[in-house]
Amino acid sequence: MSGNSNELGSFDLGLPDFSQPESNPAEMHVDDSMLAEAVPVGVSSKPTASAVPLALNSVPVASVQPGASIEPGVEESTKVAIRSMFRSTVPSWLISMVVHVAVILVLGAWNLEPIKKELRSMLSSEPTRDAETDALDEFSMQEMASTELVSTESDEAPSESPTVDASISQTVVEVDYSNVVAASMPAVAIPSMTQSLIPKNGIAAQANVAMRAALNSRSKETKRDLLSKYGGSTDTEKAVSLALKWLALHQDPQSGAWTLAHSVVCKGQCDHPGKRLGSVNAATGLALMCYLGAGQTHKEGEYKETVFKGLSFLISNMKFQNGRGSWYVGDGGKGLDDMYAHGIASIVMCEAYGMTKDPALHDAAQAGLNFLGYAQNGSTGGWHYAPQGQGDTSVVGWQMMALKSGAMSGFAIDLDVVRRANFFLDQMAFDEGASYHYSFDSKRGNAGYNPSTTACAVLCRMYSGMPKDHPSIQAAVAKFSKAGPSKTNTYYNYYATQVLKQVGGKDWEAWNVRMRDQLLATQTTSGHAAGSWYWDDGHSTDAAGRLYTTCMATMILEVYYRYMPLYSEQSQEETFKL
Secondary structure, rough: OOOOEEEEHHHHOOOOOOOOOOHHHOOOOOOOOHHHHHHHOOOOHHHHHHHHOOOOOOHHHHHHHOOOOOOOOOHHHHHHHHHHHHHOOOOHHHHHHHHHHHHHHHHHHHHHHHHHHHHHHHHOOOOOOOOOOOOOOOOHHHHHHHHOOOOOOOOOOOOOOOOOOOOHHHHHHOOOOHHOOOOOOOOOOOOOOOOOOOOOOOEEHHHHHHHHHHHHHHHHHHHHHHHHHHHHHHHHHHHHHHHHHHHHHHHOOOOOOOOOOHHHHHOOOOEHHHHHHOOOOHHHHHHHHHHHOOOOOOOOOHHHHHHHHHHHHHHHHEEEEEEEEEOOOOHHHHHHHHHHHHHHHHHHHHHHHHHHOOOOHHHHHHHHHHHHHHHHHOOOOOOOOOOOOOOOOOOOOHHHHHHHHHOOOOOOHHHHHHHHHHHHHHHHEEEEOEEHHHHHHHHOOOOOOOOOHHHHHHHHHHOOOOOOHHHHHHHHHHHHHHHOOOOOOOOHHHHHHHHHHHHHHHHHHHHHHHHHHHHHOOOOOOOOOOOOOOOOOOOOHHHHHHHHHHHHHHHHOOOOOOOOOOOOOOHHHOOOOO
């Protein structure tokens, strides 16, 4: 089913069924005046097979034999007699009931248009889909590849905000990617989300002013000061601007999504596409993180329409169940969205809400956070590719950052989920907490020091409240500083940059100069790939390609203002205090 507005009338909106009235049709008639009241302007009055029988002439249904036609030339005296008989034999309560039913139908029809409007807003960019299409074709890539790219920039704000409405959540699922729902996610059905979102063991972070203020660092008023203070420059901002332009040109103009196999959008004009064609939630989330990190939202900035379409895609592609919302689709090994994608998309939705306070984003963000508790392994405290897997430090990092973004944006966070995640990190730690394994398998195999997972875990510890002068953090920072930025290890650079920026001091200053200058020197500056980055990172770039490296490099260059410092006097409470 497509998102065509002509099909909106087929949705089950939960209205009472009036097609089979309880009273005997032979004793019931609605005259012309009542019919006029029951049909709003612009709605056809032609009876249908499923509608309440409406006689356009005053002839009782009982008097019409099967197969007979109603003659329009009935004598006026006969009409009067029939009306008199109707009034004398039908009780007043039945007439009252009919009138009230007519009023309900009028109100229902009147309220249907805004519902249609909301659905059109959310589904207008969805590609046409075939129920028998393979999962990797759900993104309609063949159609995208033949579509001419158009600029997604606009000076005009979107007329509507992307939204998730509790009353139509089930409808959205029915029309969007329903045959890709993972086996671990039962059928989605929630009648109302508003009161079911808050975790039982959760706390609302609204009272923590420092948390709410953390995202203000991306505003125009503070970016300049933070760039100067932490080592950014006009050149780093120019590089970010070029990257955002490249990303905009590689957004599917129809659906608003990105894919890690970006060449299907630009028709092969850029080399080194990734292989994960179906990882659309992950790719869309990574791209949107770059825009939000630069202060671009669907309400403000030169890329309002780009961000609006991306948020709309993520909302329409979310699967809801029991107050939880998931961007998980299936095993990442099959090229589909796994728990990486869910964590990334959750970060985006929380940050977009935190920056704009747009209520249309609230339920999707909170539902995504709620899914983290369901997907966490209850024994190990970790997250893995699929929900409830044993866990690995890399996947844990994205889920912890989603919880952090939720807390900063004022959402309810289940602190037990955070405690369990730190329990997982305890099990991965070695070398007195200065190093972290990737998984239980690597731990059993004594795999040794892993710079990427160590940097990821240390940042999670810092966001969980560990002070920067803790011996384990200081020891890890010493390792990062000695090694310096990697020429190819994107993941390590991304997390280590954030750790060192939060610690500050001479270690950060030395790291920043090397990391900043390395990225400025390696950004592509000509051709269709201008503004992007690519380097061979082994497994990661083989799977995720140029779009992945571009997003990670962009976010590294946004580190100066992406979040306020964790350890400043103004934000010393900006942590998950356990």
